[in-house]
Amino acid sequence: MTTTAALLMRATLAHAHALAAIHAASFPLAEQWGPDVMALQLGLPGAFGLVHLGSGMVLARSMADEAEILTLAVMPERRRDGLGRALLLAAMDRAAQQGARTMFLEVAVTNAPARSLYTRANFTQVGQRPSYYPDGRDALVLRAALGGEGGRSGPLPLDPAKGRHPSEPDCWVE
């Protein structure tokens, strides 16, 4: 059986439309990123993306010893099967490989599924941005340590039925 993590690919500019399609199915209209924004984000210094075609995607960026999740989305029909977890852990591992020691992200206070995912990946709240989203919701700023001493020491428990750990060396489709 092919695992979820085995199908994660590094996203390139050629995937801009595929990334935007996943995003469009996952966020309200005012928060959706089209192909042009996807391409712009991927072109930022230190940016990288991972995609499970037709199912999920994550964009992140690392600069020196800090990294951030830019966006993360899983198609509604593919949720609750470990893909969001696999994408997040893969992005954390990739950022750590690029030298980041800390990762940040923003999440809406009302986004219970994402908040649960991030909590289980050892993210903790370090700030709050009032009215951050177009509909007026606040964002929580979350932080997690990456790799090494004091780093991501207790990742989400791995469920064999939901894919293996994405940092295993043979699990990438390049």
Ligand SMILES: CC(C)(COP(=O)(O)OP(=O)(O)OC[C@H]1O[C@@H](n2cnc3c(N)ncnc32)[C@H](O)[C@@H]1OP(=O)(O)O)[C@@H](O)C(=O)NCCC(=O)NCCS
């Ligand atoms: C958040 C999101 C990426 C999670 O993707 P997913 O593939 O369903 O997540 P997983 O199956 O890997 O779940 C991992 C953990 O997340 C949490 N989680 C996911 N969906 C949840 C839900 N509906 N309710 C509560 N917790 C949930 C759980 O802790 C879960 O672990 P468990 O399955 O062992 O209970 C997905 O719901 C999504 O794309 N949402 C819309 C876009 C979005 O909000 N992105 C994040 C912006 S910050």
